[in-house]
Amino acid sequence: MTATQRATDALIILALMLLAWQALHQAVGATALPAPLPTLSYLAKFLPTARFAANAWATLVSFFYALILSYALGLAIGIWMGIHRLSGAVGEPILISLYTLPKVTLYPVVLLIFGLSVSGRVTFGAMHGVLPVALLTMNAIRNIPPVYLKSARALRLSRWQTVFTVLLPATLPEVVSGLRIGFSLTLLGVLLAEMFAAKQGLGFLIINAMQLLQGEEMITVTLVLFVFAALANMLLLAIDHRLHRRV
C-alpha cells in the first residue's frame, strides 16, 4: 500500500468519525454531546491551562512507573517461563486465565493495600500490562529454533551470554509485540484506576467533568487520550512491523 493511499484512508476514517460525531450531536442535543467545532475550540483553550498540565503530568508519571514495572516483571516472568519448560507448562494456563479476568474488580484490594496513592495506580496499571508481556515473551522463547540453542551450547556460551546474544535477538520481534500490547493495557489500567478513585489525572478529569455536566471538557480529555493512545500505538506498530520484516 502506498503512503498516499494510507493517508487517504486515514482521512476517510477521520471524516467519517467527525460526521458520526456531528450526527450523534444532532440526535441527542448539545448538553449530552457537544458538537465537534465548539469542542475543538474548547480544546485549543484548555490545552495551555495549568489544570490540564498538572493532571496530564500526574497521569504520565503513574503511567511511566507502571510501564517500567510491567515491562520488568513481564520480561522476567516470560524469560523464566520460556527457558524453564516445566514452569512454562504449569504457569501458562494460570497466566491466560488471569489475562481474561476482569481485573477491575480487584482494584479495591489494591486500594486497601496502598490507599489512594500513586503506588496503587502504578500497581493496578502494571497488573494489566505484565500478563501480555510475559505471555508473548514466553512464546517467543519457546518458538526459537532448537538449532540456535545448540550452536550456543557448541560455542560454550554462558547462561547470560546465551540470553543476550542468542535469545534476545531471536525473540525481539515477538517480544516487541508483547511490549506494544503491554503499553496499551498498562495505559488502560492506569486510566481505570484514575476513573474509579483518584483526585488527579486525566481519568479523574473525565469522570469529574461528567459529574459536573461539562460535556466539552469531558469530550476534550477523552479526545486527548484517544489521540495519545492511537499515535503511540501507530508508532509501536511501525517498529513492530519493521522488526518482523527484518527476520
Place this chain on the structure above:
Amino acid sequence: MNAIGWIRLAVIGAAVGALELASRSGLIDHRVVIAPSEMADALVRLLISGQANGQIALTFGIVIAAVLISVVVGFALGAAIHALPRVRQTLEPLFATYYAVPIFIFYPVMIAIFGLSVIPILLMGVLTALVAMIIATLNGLDRIPRVLMKVARVHRMGRLQTALRVSLPAAAPHLFTGIKLAVSYAFIGVIASEFLLAPAGLGRIISDAYSDFDNRRMYALMLLLIVVATLVNMALHALDQRWAQRRGIVRP
C-alpha cells in the same frame, strides 16, 4: 489429569494456603485481605440469603446479551467487510488501533448520551467484544484453503451451499476464537463499566461494598466473579481443544 496438571493444582493450592495462613496468623491485616476460607464462607451465605441474586442475574444477563449481539453482528459485519476489499483496506488501520485505545474513556460519554442505565453498560460490552469478532471473522474467511472453493465449484454448489457447507466449516476454528475473545471481552467491558458507575449490577455492589468497608461481602462477590470467569474460559478452552483434536490438529 497429567503430572503438569497436578503440579499446577499444587501451585494454586499452595498460593491459596499461604494466603490463608498469612491471614489467620495475623500477618496480613484483616481489614486488607480476608482469609480465602472466609471469602468462600461469605459467598455461600450471600448466595443462600439471596440478597445479591438479582444483581448477579442482571450482570450475567447483560454479559450474555452483549456476547450474542457482538457475535451475530460481528460475524455479519466481518463477512460484509470481507466481501468489500476497498472498505476493508480503509478500515484496516482502525482495527489495528482499536484495542490500543483505552475504551473505557468513552464510558462517561455514553452515560452523558444515554443516561445512567443498562444501555451504556450493554454498549460498552458490545463495543469491547464486537471488533474482536469482526477481526476473527476476517481471519477465518482469509484462511479458507483455495482448493476447498475449487472443490465447491467442481461440485457446482450454489453460493448459499458453498457458504454453509464449505466456507463456514473451514472458517469455524477462527470464528470460535472470535467467540472466545468476545466472551472474555464482553465480561470485562460490562463488569468494568458497572464498577465505574452504574445503577445496579455485580460491579456496582462490589464497589458499594468497598465504600462501606464491608470486606466479607466485597471479597465474596470478587470470588464469585473470578470463579465464574475462570470456569467459562476453561469450558470454552476445553471445547476448542476437543474440536482441534477431532480435526486432527492438537494444539498445545
